[in-house]
Amino acid sequence: MTYKLLIGQKSYSSWSLRGWLCFAPFDIAVDVTSAEIYGDSFAADVAAFGGHSTVPAVVTPAGGLLTDSIAIAWHLAEAFPDRGLLPSDPVERAEAQSIIAEMHAGFGPLRAACPMNLRTGWEGFNPSDAVLADVARVAAIWDKAIARSGGPFLYGNFTLADAFYAPVATRLLTYDLPMSDRARSYAEAIITHPAFLTWRADGLREDTELSQYDMPLSRKPWPAATN
Numbered sequence: 264m265t266y267k268l269l270i271g272q273k274s275y276s277s278w279s280l281r282g283w284l285c286f287a288p289f290d291i292a293v294d295v296t297s298a299e300i301y302g303d304s305f306a307a308d309v310a311a312f313g314g315h316s317t318v319p320a321v322v323t324p325a326g327g328l329l330t331d332s333i334a335i336a337w338h339l340a341e342a343f344p345d346r347g348l349l350p351s352d353p354v355e356r357a358e359a360q361s362i363i364a365e366m367h368a369g370f371g372p373l374r375a376a377c378p379m380n381l382r383t384g385w386e387g388f389n390p391s392d393a394v395l396a397d398v399a400r401v402a403a404i405w406d407k408a409i410a411r412s413g414g415p416f417l418y419g420n421f422t423l424a425d426a427f428y429a430p431v432a433t434r435l436l437t438y439d440l441p442m443s444d445r446a447r448s449y450a451e452a453i454i455t456h457p458a459f460l461t462w463r464a465d466g467l468r469e470d471t472e473l474s475q476y477d478m479p480l481s482r483k484p485w486p487a488a489t490n
């Protein structure tokens with residue numbers, strides 16, 4: 264028996280990306296199946312998997328059900344204590360757990376105003392004060408961790424904290440939000456991580472365009488890494 268993971272469309276489902284990044288970068292075997300968000304059978308497909316209305320959902324090898332990304336993260340950190348899912352230093356580990364929880368529970372204005380779309384960048388987005396406040400808090404979190412670790416990821420190597428901030432990293436780049444050089448380098452490290460590259464390439468191949476994720480803005484190419 265292996266883990267089973269139910270996801271939505273890779274180009275658009277930020278919570279699914281987080282869920283999958285709890286497995287792939289840590290070489291944890293998982294069978295992935297998809298349900299189409301906004302598709303007619305989405306609710307039925309999630310229910311058939313055993314889930315409860317949203318993706319991601321996971322069935323563990325023992326048959327346990329996890330219907331929320333943060334539960335998936337905590338379960339895997341506990342099940343695979345030697346794979347580096349969380350930093351080993353106790354202070355960094357506590358901080359990582361805290362910023363993961365903050366991501367999971369917060370940043371509503373940023374998430375609502377800037378839907379994740381891994382198929383395009385956008386020209387001329389005008390962030391509200393609430394979005395700018397979220398961006399400033401994200402930058403402060405990244406800055407503190409990377410100043411200490413030296414990067415390229417928040418705690419040096421890729422951890423669950425990076426899995427949770429990955430969709431935000433894409434938004435900062437695709438909506439051209441204001442960011443420091445350090446934040447840009449971090450966001451670029453995320454979008455060039457092998458697991459992210461695989462996910463995005465699969466999404467470009469598998470997904471159809473969802474008009475629900477369109478913005479009243481001109482499109483521009485997917486951001487190229489500058490370093």
Ligand SMILES: N[C@@H](CCC(=O)N[C@@H](CS)C(=O)NCC(=O)O)C(=O)O
Nearest residue numbers: 276277278279317318319331332333
């Ligand atoms: N708190 C949940 C959020 C999951 C969530 O909202 N997933 C979205 C896809 S990104 C979804 O399933 N939307 C479909 C719906 O709400 O009908 C988690 O962390 O897993």
